Every structure is written in structure tokens, then in C-alpha cells.
Amino acid sequence: MIETGEQVNFFTSFFKNIFTGGFEWSEFVRQCYEIGFRSFTLVGITSFIMGVVLTLQSRPTLVKFGASSMLPVMVCVSIVREIGPVITAIICAGKISSGIGAELGSMKVTEQIDAMDVSGANPMQYLVVTRILAATLMIPLLTLMGDVLGLFGGFLAVNLGDHTSWTLYFHKCVNSIGFTDLLPAFIKTIFFGFAVGFVGCYKGYNSNSGTASVGIAANSAVVSASLWIFFLDVVAVQITQLLFY
């Protein structure tokens, strides 16, 4: 209960600080680079492999039912609706949330946050607002990029079993998804991004003194962010079902 109250306070403080005082544009851009560009390779490779594995695992079942031509459609819908957003967000929880938790936790332990605060500068604006907004912006973009690479992986795997042209594969993929697939999936990635940034910042900013607390902050950031992603996913799926199906 106390932690929930603290999280609400932290959220309120974050929200206030977006609109008060000067926005730290240079730090925001730096964080976009750190969070977005530096996660590009990991997310890209993982998504590509997930596309390959998903296709290879699905093929035998579809062949059994004589529906192997549906393989591109199934892969595309799975990646765009669910696997792409969730896998990207979980990877980012492991990489970004823990990174932010450890960085801010370390700054807390070495009194850097206190020094910033006591100098009259605003650490919430400089450290927290920029990181949360950068994660909220970059994780949806990483997901889009991951989806595309996942589909490339799927195309590669489809061609391991039989020959399908890129045009046919692409055509089937594009025709299989619509606005009701793309929009809810994209919107939920914004919430995933926010959760990754928020949890990392909250855990790091509120870590205790002592070096052990840096590890605890990083670890609990990953665990909490992952749980939040699954929880938000369930809510998002329910809302999507209610609104679109």
C-alpha cells in the first residue's frame, strides 16, 4: 500500500514536471539515442529469430491441416498483434528498465541526485522525465522495426520448406492485417514503453543507500516492468476485443 502511494506520488511528480520549467531537450535526445539506437541490434536480431522460429514451429501443424498457404498470414497476425509488441517490450524491460534502475540507483547511492537537488536544479526534470518520455517514444518505434524484421525472418523460414516469392509473401501479409490489428497493437506499445521507463526510473530514484541497493533496483525494475507488461497486455487485449470484435 505504501509503495503504491509512493508510485502515485512519483507519477504525479513526473506529470507535473513535464509541463513546468524548461524541458531538457538535449538530454531527451541523448536518451532516445541510448534507449532507441542502442537497443536496435538486440531487438532486431531477436525479432528476426522469433519470426524464423515461429514460422518453423507453425508449419507442421498447418501442413497437417492442409493450410500451409496460410503460413504467412498466421505469422504476420501473430507478430503484429502479439509477439512483436510483447517480445520487444520484454527485451526492453531487461535491457532498458534495468539499465535505468541501475544508473539512477548508482546516482542515488553516490549522492549525485541529492547534489542535483540541493544545487537548485530539478533532478525529476533532467533524469526522470527525459528517460520515461524517451522510452515511451522509442519502444513503439523499436516494435515497428522488430515487426518488420520478424516478418523478414518469417519469409526466410517459409522459403526453407518451399519456395514462396517475396511479392506473394508480402501481399499475403499486408492483406491479412488491418487497422484493427495495427492500431491496438501500436497503442499498447506506448503503454509498454511508459511502463519500462517509469518502473526503471521509480526503482532507481527510490533505491536505498548502499551498493547492494543498486543491484536490487536493477533486478526489481526488470521483474516489475515485465509483470506490468503482461498485465497491460491482458487489459489491452480485453479492450481490443470489446471495441473491435
Place this chain on the structure above:
Amino acid sequence: MEHAKKDTGKSKKTADNIKDEIVIDMRNLRKSFGTKDVLKDVSLKLKRGENLVILGRSGQGKSVAIKCIVGMLIQDAGTLKVFGDEVADMDTTELKELRTKVGFLFQSGALYDSMSVRENLEFPLTRVLKIHDESELESRVKEVLEAVGLSDAIDKMPADLSGGMRKRVGLARTLIVKPEIMLYDEPTTGLDPITSREISELILQMQEKYKTSSIIITHDMECAEITADRLIVLNEGEFVAEGSYNELEKSDSEFVRSFFK
């Protein structure tokens, strides 16, 4: 007192600079964490231009007292006025304004380790004083780095600096906004005796150059001897003795004298 000044080279100018104006007035301050009473009925006054050293064993509430002065902690009871205004009653804007006038040097220096020395020094100028003119930033950074004797370190990262250099840069970052009061939290801890002496002398030089009033928390008696106009001894959350270095050295209290051995 005179003997201490003669030995350490502490100039009489420092004592002459002390004025009657009270800049910090702490009365009957109490602060507890859970069931532990860290400060019990603590009172002190700091005059403009004065260097006040607080001595005490670890965990006796010295840092808590100075954290209350800048509003990082709020007292449970008692009054604490800085420049005549009660800190506990200040809103965010007033607190921010106070913090531009009161500099705080942390024990570790607390340099922002993702930024170079130049960026560390520019940070309070751009964020607090809202100075964005490149030439003014450059001149203020160079001036303060020259004052602490680290002009060559301007583009170094904190990880490349020694403990003493970090303390100097930390001091420079605090002084760059030209505070009227400086709070030093164990400025010589973890340094070798030569560097400790250099930092203590630097504190004195900076006080003379920037005309600050200071509270210095330390266990280092050489630092206390070099910097102090007046000393206060804190034990179990209460001030138990007050006086000049020489007076306390000859105190009747065994506890007080134990610091000087």
C-alpha cells in the same frame, strides 16, 4: 586560537570578515528516524563570514543537521531560519532560491559521472542561473577551475580524476553559482594527509575569495585547526561543547579532548 592561526597560516582577515549578522539560526532542533532520536534540542548560530566546524563521531547527526539547513530533511521540532526565513515553511520556489544561496559539498564530491568536468560545472549555471551565453559559461567555468587549481582537467571525465581532484571539482561546482553559505560534509575524508591539508587550505582560500560563511563537518582535526573560527562538538544528538580550537583542546571534558589526541 591565535597559536592555531599562526601555525596554519590562517589569516586574520578571516576573523576580521566575521560580521554580527546571523545567517543561520537553528533553535532547539529535533529530528528522529523511527525510534532513533538523531538530533535532540540542537541550537546553533552562524555569523556572516564565519567558519564554523562541527565535530562529532560518526552517526551522531552532523550530516542530518546540515541537510535540514538546505531543506533536504525537515525537522520534527524547533526552528531553523536561514537568512531570516524558516526553512520548513518554504515552498518549492523559495527552497530553490535558498539553494542557490547555500552551497553543499558532499563527502564524495558527488560529480555527475556521465558528464565531463566542464559539463558538471555548466550544469548549475544553465539549469539554476539560466545562463546560456557560451562566452559567459566559458569564462565562469575557467575562473572557478583556476581558483581550485584544475584548469587542465576541464575536459576530463570524473572517472579520470583522483579523490582530491574530485573534491576540488565538487567545490568548484558548488562555488560557481557564488553561494553566500557553504556547507561541507566531511571534505577531507578518504584523502591522504597532504591532499587533506591542501583541501583544507583551499576551503579557507575560497572563503576569502568568495566571502562565504561556512559550516564544516569533519573528524579531521588538522582540517578543523586550519579552517575553524569556532568549533562545536556534537555527541548523541546534542552539542556538548563550543569554543575556539585552543579552548576545546584544553577542555575539561575527556570526550572533547579525545578528538585532539
